[in-house]
Amino acid sequence: MIDKMTCIQCPAGCELEVGEADGRLEIRGNECEKGVEFAQNEIRDPRRNLATSVPVKGNATRMVSVRLSGPVPRDRIFPILDAISGLRPEPPVRRGQVLISDVLGSGVDVIATRTINE
């Protein structure tokens, strides 16, 4: 079986072909070794980070950008987005501030990536 995927480790976006032979992964199309690691992770344990923004408490038009402190398994992204959607942090919010600790038991935090003073 051959899987096709696009490496997202850099803007080059190499188109990878991943097959299996004798119990080993064979990867073609990568311009560098990062593509090998990316393809192996995609097959064995695909993970993603996410970035979005939420309104601050009391001002529906003032937004603070947030992201996760690290990547999570891909199938956790939408439940975590749901949990983030109800977030309304109260200003002041500091860049790097943890807004949700260990979100949904994922082991990663939701952190602010922008400072909002009021």
Ligand code: SF4
């Ligand atoms: S294989 Fe290397 S060069 Fe190609 S997209 Fe991935 S990181 Fe970039």
